[in-house]
Every structure is written in structure tokens, then in C-alpha cells.
Amino acid sequence: MVQRLLEPGEIESLDHTAIPRLLLPRPGELYTARAERLRQLAQNNIKGIPVEENLASYVRLMAELVQAQADVVKNLPPAGVPLPPQEALRVAHEHNMPVLPVSGKRPAEWRAVFAAILEKLDGKTAEYPQLGTALAALRALTDAQLEGAADAVLGEFAEGIDPLHAPFVAAALQVTWSAMAAQLDERWAQPLMTGTLCPVCGSHxxxxxxxxxxxxxxxxxxxxxxxxxxxxxxxxxxxxxxxxxxxxxxxxxxxxxxxxxxxxxxxxxxxxxxxxxxxxxxxxxxxxxxxxxxxxxxxxxxxxxxxxxxxxxxxxxxxxxxxxxxxxxxxxxxxxxxxxxx
Ligand SMILES: [Zn+2]
Ligand SMILES: [Zn+2]
The missing domain is CATH 3.90.1670.10 (FdhE-like domain)
Structure with a gap:
């Protein structure tokens, strides 16, 4: 019988008592549940997390944004956002680097996701007058400005982005990255040298x-x-x-x-x-x-x-x-x- 070396993921799977080190996202459920949670929080229904009225209106608006994320995820094609080539995943894995690094090349699909999220929110502008202004400003961004805003969100720096635009840009990037992460085999993600950054994308x-x-x-x-x-x-x-x-x-x-x-x-x-x-x-x-x-x-x-x-x-x-x-x-x-x- 030919002996075969075990792949990293197979070694761990032999130990059934092991703590699951990595829980990959399920975007199909995540954003729907998060939107409902935000609505409950905005209504001050969650014991243990009291929400005052001035914050509640913002939380309610963010519930609409997250609901738009959920709706966009449902309409993504089956491949969602395609993963990088296997070779790129393998190299990152071998060097204990994030396999879907936010610092790397962004998948072009993120801009379509961004446009789709804005479109979902169009129906909400009567309810939230400030949202109409935000959507118009977001649509007026040039490609270079939009990519700069994405750099600012992913790099967590303040320059290059209007703080009021940030949640909308972040929402599109979240959908894009979670759609990729959901397709990963978890053995691709190694623990990083530091335990304080995401082993999948390198974010905080x-x-x-x-x-x-x-x-x-x-x-x-x-x-x-x-x-x-x-x-x-x-x-x-x-x-x-x-x-x-x-x-x-x-x-x-x-x-x-x-x-x-x-x-x-x-x-x-x-x-x-x-x-x-x-x-x-x-x-x-x-x-x-x-x-x-x-x-x-x-x-x-x-x-x-x-x-x-x-x-x-x-x-x-x-x-x-x-x-x-x-x-x-x-x-x-x-x-x-x-x-x-x-
Ligand atoms: Zn400390
Ligand atoms: Zn991550």
C-alpha cells in the first residue's frame, strides 16, 4: 500500500475534539440575520443593549443598508465573486499569509456589487431623506475616487473618503469578500504569525x-x-x-x-x-x-x-x-x- 502524506486540513480533521479554528462566513444567512438584529436593536428590543433614540435612527438606516447587502447576495450568480487562481492561494497558504488579502488586487466585481447595493436603497429615500443625498453623492464618485474610498476603508485610514460614504463602500467590500471567503476550503487559511488579524483577509x-x-x-x-x-x-x-x-x-x-x-x-x-x-x-x-x-x-x-x-x-x-x-x-x-x- 502506498503511503500518502496528509494535507494540513486532513491532519486536523483526524482530531474530532479539536476546536474549530476558523468559521467561514455564510453570506446567504449572515446579512439577513444582521439586518433583523439591527432592526431589533433600533426598536430597543434587546435586553442588555439599550439603544437611545438618537442612535436608533442611525441603526435603523444601517439595517436598511445591511438588508440591501442581503438582497444583493441572493442575486449574485452561483460563482459569486470568483476566487483568485489556485496558485495564488497556494503561495499565500505556504507563506502563512492571508489567502484573500484586502491589501492585494481587488476583484473588479466589487463595483457591480456597490452599484447593486445603491440600487436596492433607491426605494428607501422617501423614508430617509438624508439617504437620497448620500446616494447621489456616491453615484457622482469617479472610478478613481471610488477605488480611493475602497483603499481608505480597507486600509482603515481617514484620508480619501467622506466618513458619511464609508459605510456604503464598506458594505460592498464586505459582500465581495464574504462571497469569496464562503467558497474557500478552510484548509487554505493558515493561522497567521499574529492571532489578531483575520487569517482569510488580513483585516482587524x-x-x-x-x-x-x-x-x-x-x-x-x-x-x-x-x-x-x-x-x-x-x-x-x-x-x-x-x-x-x-x-x-x-x-x-x-x-x-x-x-x-x-x-x-x-x-x-x-x-x-x-x-x-x-x-x-x-x-x-x-x-x-x-x-x-x-x-x-x-x-x-x-x-x-x-x-x-x-x-x-x-x-x-x-x-x-x-x-x-x-x-x-x-x-x-x-x-x-x-x-x-x-
Ligand atoms: Zn493589550
Ligand atoms: Zn477577513
Whole structure:
């Protein structure tokens, strides 16, 4: 019998107890669920993430944008956005580089996706008068300006883009990259030298999420702001500098300040320890006194429908609280740029 060397993906698949390191996106469901989550958040229906009225109107508008993403994904041709040639994937894989790098050549399809998203939003301008102005300005961009705006979004810099345009450009890039990532075989994506960037596209995570269900039970994942892939990182570790000695958590209420004491109190009353569906534990900020930054962490154990990007957007009050404590936000939210929606 001829011995055959195992490919990397096959080696891992032999270990059925292994933590799934990478959860590739399912754009067909992702954007629909995210739009619904944003609508629920805007209606202040999510216990644990209170949304004030001035933010709610912005969240409602972003729900329309994400719904447009969902509608465009449904109408993508079967191949969606084609993957780069196998050879390019192989070279990136061998060098532990992102296989679909946002810093690389952009697939030309993204501009058609952008145009399709704007078209979906045309029907909403009566409801949101400011949207009509934005759509007209976005359509007036030259090709060079539009590509410059995409560079600014993907490179996370402020020059070359109007902050009010950024969410619309980001939305098209998200659809483009998640459509490619969804076609990947996950063995193409190697862990990078750093655990703090997306192994698929090299972008920063928007937030963390603790997942439940299947082999992902209770594990923490970082959610990519662009391609929506999720990659595993152990809990209680800074997602910015990877130090684990000075990590702490800030919630919106005092109730979650001391879960141990709370659990002991619950036990004395004959209640269950570590109760699920506790709204005070849905959204927290993971702060680090090593690098003085923070990123939010959302817990599916306490709200099954958490969406890291939507929940991050709607929990601005937590950003205010944590920044007052002196921590800087580790990276941005693609649907919220540079002071909008002030
Ligand atoms: Zn990514
Ligand atoms: Zn840190």
C-alpha cells in the first residue's frame, strides 16, 4: 500500500475534539440575520443593549443598508465573486499569509456589487431623506475616487473618503469578500504569525463573540470586519496585543462586576449557577492594561442572536463608558466612521 502524506486540513480533521479554528462566513444567512438584529436593536428590543433614540435612527438606516447587502447576495450568480487562481492561494497558504488579502488586487466585481447595493436603497429615500443625498453623492464618485474610498476603508485610514460614504463602500467590500471567503476550503487559511488579524483577509476584527453550539461551544472567536470569517482566540487574552495578564471586563451595569459573588448568592437561594440568558452579560468590553485598548465581546450564551458587528454598532454607550476610563478602541466598525452619526 502506498503511503500518502496528509494535507494540513486532513491532519486536523483526524482530531474530532479539536476546536474549530476558523468559521467561514455564510453570506446567504449572515446579512439577513444582521439586518433583523439591527432592526431589533433600533426598536430597543434587546435586553442588555439599550439603544437611545438618537442612535436608533442611525441603526435603523444601517439595517436598511445591511438588508440591501442581503438582497444583493441572493442575486449574485452561483460563482459569486470568483476566487483568485489556485496558485495564488497556494503561495499565500505556504507563506502563512492571508489567502484573500484586502491589501492585494481587488476583484473588479466589487463595483457591480456597490452599484447593486445603491440600487436596492433607491426605494428607501422617501423614508430617509438624508439617504437620497448620500446616494447621489456616491453615484457622482469617479472610478478613481471610488477605488480611493475602497483603499481608505480597507486600509482603515481617514484620508480619501467622506466618513458619511464609508459605510456604503464598506458594505460592498464586505459582500465581495464574504462571497469569496464562503467558497474557500478552510484548509487554505493558515493561522497567521499574529492571532489578531483575520487569517482569510488580513483585516482587524470588529469585535469578539463567544459562540455556542456544536464544537464551538463556549469558545471565543474574533469576527472579521470585512470578510466576516471568525477565528478562534482563547478567552481572557487581549485581542490587540495578545497579552493575557492585564485583561478585565466592563459591562453596562454593576450586576456583572462580580459574577462569582452573584453565583454564590444564587446557589444559596437554590438557583442554578452560571445562569444563561443574563442580559447583563450580553455585551462587555474587554480592556487591557498592557496596551490600554479595548474591544467588545458579545456572548451567545446569554443572547442566541448576538451579531458582533450589529451589536458593536448599537452599543456605543459602552464605548463612551470605556473611553472615559482611558482605553482606546482597538479598531473601528465599518458601519460607523469618524464621528458619524453625531
Ligand atoms: Zn477577513
Ligand atoms: Zn493589550
Amino acid at each position: 476584527p470588529v469585535a469578539s463573540v463567544i459562540r455556542i453550539g456544536g464544537q464551538s461551544q463556549g469558545y471565543r472567536y474574533l469576527h472579521c470586519a470585512v470578510c466576516a470569517s471568525e477565528w478562534h482566540m482563547v478567552r481572557v487574552k487581549c485581542s490587540c496585543c495578545e497579552d493575557n495578564s492585564k485583561v478585565a471586563y466592563q459591562g453596562l451595569t454593576d450586576a456583572d462586576a462580580d459574577p462569582v459573588a452573584e453565583n454564590i448568592a444564587a446557589a444559596k437561594e437554590g438557583k442554578t449557577l452560571n445562569k444563561a440568558n443574563d442580559p447583563t452579560r450580553v455585551a462587555r468590553a474587554e480592556t487591557c492594561d498592557q496596551c490600554h485598548s479595548y474591544r467588545k465581546i458579545f456572548n451567545q450564551e446569554h443572547d442566541y442572536n448576538v451579531d458582533p458587528l450589529a451589536d458593536d454598532l448599537a452599543s456605543l454607550v459602552l464605548d463612551v463608558l470605556v473611553s472615559e476610563l482611558g482605553y482606546a478602541r482597538a479598531s473601528g466598525n465599518p458601519l460607523l466612521r469618524l464621528g458619524s452619526p453625531a
